[in-house]
Amino acid sequence: MQKVGLLGGTFDPPHYGHLMIAEEVLEALDLDEVWFIPSNEPPHKEKSDTKVEYRVEMLQAAIEDNTNFKVNQIELKRSGKSYTxxxxxxxxxxxxxxxxxFIIGADMVEYLPNWYKIxxxxxxxxxxxxxxxxxxxxxxxxxxxxxxxGVDISSTLIRERLSEGKSIRYFLPESVIDVIKEHQIYGSK
Structure with a gap:
C-alpha cells in the first residue's frame, strides 16, 4: 500500500520551511510522496488575497525539482471553508x-481539540x-x-519583507521568486 503525506496550507507564498517539513517527514516515515494541498478558505485564518492560480503556480514552481512532491487541488475545487x-x-x-x-505544525497539534469533527x-x-x-x-x-x-520562515514574513522592499532571497526557491516577479504578486517588480 502506498503511503502519502498531506501538507495543507495557503502557501502564500510557499517557502523553504514548507519544503523542508515535507522532505523531513517523507524521509522519517519512508513515505512514497508528499502532496501539497493549497486551501481555498482555511477555517482557522483569513482567506488568502492572492489569486488561487498564482498560489498554485508558485507551489508547482517550488516543487518542480522533486519527483516525490505533488500538488493536489482538491480543496480548491470546493467552495466554502476547507475542513480537513x-x-x-x-x-x-x-x-x-x-x-x-496529515502533516501539521506543532502549533496545530496543540490546537487539535478545536478542529472541526476532530x-x-x-x-x-x-x-x-x-x-x-x-x-x-x-x-x-x-x-x-x-x-x-528550526527554520523561522513564514509566508507572512516574506510578504512583509516584500512590502518593505527587502530581499527574500534564500527564503524561497528562485523559481517561486520568478513567479512572484512575473505576476507582480504582493506588489513586487
Missing part, C-alpha cells in the same frame, strides 16, 4: 489504496506533528512526531 475531515473523506474515496498521513477525523487519518524546540507536541489524539530543524 471533508478533504480526507474525499481522498480516501478517490484513493482507497493509499494510506494518508474525533471523526482522528479515525480517518494519521496525524504527523513536526516538532520544533519551542513546542511539546502534547495531544490526546494520536500524533506521530517528526523532529525538524
Amino acid at each position: 475531515v471533508d478533504t480526507i473523506k474525499l481522498l480516501r474515496e478517490q484513493y482507497p489504496e493509499i494510506t494518508f498521513y 474525533d471523526e477525523l482522528s479515525k480517518l487519518v494519521q496525524f504527523v506533528g513536526v516538532k520544533r524546540s519551542d513546542y511539546q507536541l502534547k495531544s490526546n489524539y494520536p500524533v506521530v512526531q517528526v523532529n525538524i530543524p
Whole structure:
C-alpha cells in the first residue's frame, strides 16, 4: 500500500520551511510522496488575497525539482471553508489504496481539540506533528512526531519583507521568486 503525506496550507507564498517539513517527514516515515494541498478558505485564518492560480503556480514552481512532491487541488475545487475531515473523506474515496498521513505544525497539534469533527477525523487519518524546540507536541489524539530543524520562515514574513522592499532571497526557491516577479504578486517588480 502506498503511503502519502498531506501538507495543507495557503502557501502564500510557499517557502523553504514548507519544503523542508515535507522532505523531513517523507524521509522519517519512508513515505512514497508528499502532496501539497493549497486551501481555498482555511477555517482557522483569513482567506488568502492572492489569486488561487498564482498560489498554485508558485507551489508547482517550488516543487518542480522533486519527483516525490505533488500538488493536489482538491480543496480548491470546493467552495466554502476547507475542513480537513471533508478533504480526507474525499481522498480516501478517490484513493482507497493509499494510506494518508496529515502533516501539521506543532502549533496545530496543540490546537487539535478545536478542529472541526476532530474525533471523526482522528479515525480517518494519521496525524504527523513536526516538532520544533519551542513546542511539546502534547495531544490526546494520536500524533506521530517528526523532529525538524528550526527554520523561522513564514509566508507572512516574506510578504512583509516584500512590502518593505527587502530581499527574500534564500527564503524561497528562485523559481517561486520568478513567479512572484512575473505576476507582480504582493506588489513586487
